[in-house]
Amino acid sequence: MTTGVSRSSKSRGAVWILALSLGAPAYAGSLRVSVVDDHGQPVERVAVYALPSKPLATATSAPDAIMDQAHNAFVPHILIVQTGTSVLFPNNDVVSHHVYSFSEPKTFELPLYKGNAHPPILFDRPGVVVLGCNIHDSMLGYILVVDTPHFASTDAQGSISLDGLAVDDYSIHVWTERLKPGDLPAAQTIRVAADGTQTVSFKLEGRMAPDFHDRERVSSLPWERY
């Protein structure tokens, strides 16, 4: 009864696998990374990315990523994208924002707007792009541009999983805006085999700034002035 449907989806899946296997080995492994602080407590919202041993081509056909603005904040606070990704900056607030960055990997400005007034911005160089709003001093966001499609942000348990990694030696990096760049832990190199899961753990040492997400309303005081 459902043969027609399943045959069609099977063949579509086969095309997909064929397409993927053109540029990648047939077998792939997984990586699990956990991040803890000085006291061994898991740290949420830390960016983790795995760089393969040979540089990859930049993302060309990747869909646009989105850095939203809602309630006078950048959402997400940290957006991770592969080099070559375009990012849209929709403003879903009732007030206008004037988004800008003076960071070295990408200097740009989106003059005063609401909604989707501006075309996406291409992030073609790796590095940290700090975002600000010229109207609202307390708006702060980050775009971390990395030379790999293998990245994630740690969950409440301080961990991430990356699947579908081709067999290779990977250099695993972590990044958080809460540590001085010099205090970030060194990258770890690990060999990902054809199957099975490798685990890596990082300990963040040094003075961590309070989590940006805890700032709101902890003091019962308004910090943004009229």
Added chain:
Amino acid sequence: MGTVLRGAAAIAAAAAYAGAALADDTGGDRNRFQFEIDASYVHADSPFASSWTEGGLSKLRYSESNDGLESTRVFAQYRGRIADTLSATVIADYQSDASKGLDVTEAYMDWRPIPKSGNQQQIRVGAFYPPLSRENADLGWQSPFTYSYSAINTWLGEEVRPIGVEWSLHRHLGFAGSPHELRAFASAFYGNDPSGTLLFWRGWSLNDRQTRLGDTLPLPPRPVFDFTGSVVGHATQSVEPFDEIDHRPGAYAGLEWSYAHRVLVQLARYDNRADPYAYSGGQWAWGTSFNHLGLQAGLPWEIGLVAQWLQGETYWIQGARADGTLSPFAGLVCDDFDAKFLMLTRLVRGAHRVSLRYDAFDMHRAEGTPTGLQSDDGHAWTLAYRYEHSARWSAGVEWLRIDSARDNWTLFYASYDAPPSATETEIRLGMTFRVGATPH
């Protein structure tokens, strides 16, 4: 009746603005109107028959004679974006108990160039509040905590309104995500030469009446002496605090450090650099300067702490006459003034706010200058509950008690039955209607 008509006209104009604001909700916010009506049921209790706003001796805004429903403030704020980095702000205020109905509290342009580095700069030109108050963070320089402002911010709202240019700079210290932020500001301004006159004659007060740019404020009556030094009568007097008299610019500057929106410390110095021998248009200049410390912090249990400390002095000519001449006994005197407050506040479920504030204030003749007419020494307690029902409607209740001692009251105001010290209380049940209330 004229006042009532002006009030009605102001409300009609403001309602038109509000209509524009509603219409604007769907479009861009290049022109933004915000509008608010504050009304309170007020009950005052004071040994004095009339409030200083009526030319009397009471420190309260209202006296027993106007117990009942008062329109405490009606105002509209217009903010227009002239260019992406340039905007204009005007706040027009209607006050039923002021010298005229409608006038402007602030009017300025601000320019914020797009930063090329971590330094965010801003330049303001016009008439504006110096960025000192940790309390007046709401639309129209109101306090989201209490109805009546602290003694310090009441005075800043009454007699300090620089008309000039202000530069400020904000940056994160160190790396991009550093929780340490620094702000610096500096200003050169005109006006504010009679500033200090009201503070001296009336003493410290706690109220929410901001002086508009063209306001004339009544002062408590000036005692008139005979040759023996006895008080033989009283003369009415008034002040226009923002006038320019000596054509010398004043200045203020400050530095602010904050950590992760948890702790903020600000230090500032203000000096109107006025020449107390200067006289123009019926007014003398008062050389008024102060140092100011502002603090705010998040404490455990989501309790917020707000505190300010202001310490200053004012040089003026005792015996200077309103006609610009000096009496035979005239001489330069200096009065020191000092005020501080500490407030604890807690926001519950985003809509209920309870705030408790303690104010202490003092004013006395500086050593080394001729003895004074009046001193002021006292403290105040304010307890307020505010409830934000919606973006449009909010309500609240406030209890205020001011205890002050002015040691020459009995001597100079015997005919006013002035006691050596007074306890004054005010209870307010307030209601606020606001349209277009989104910040910025």
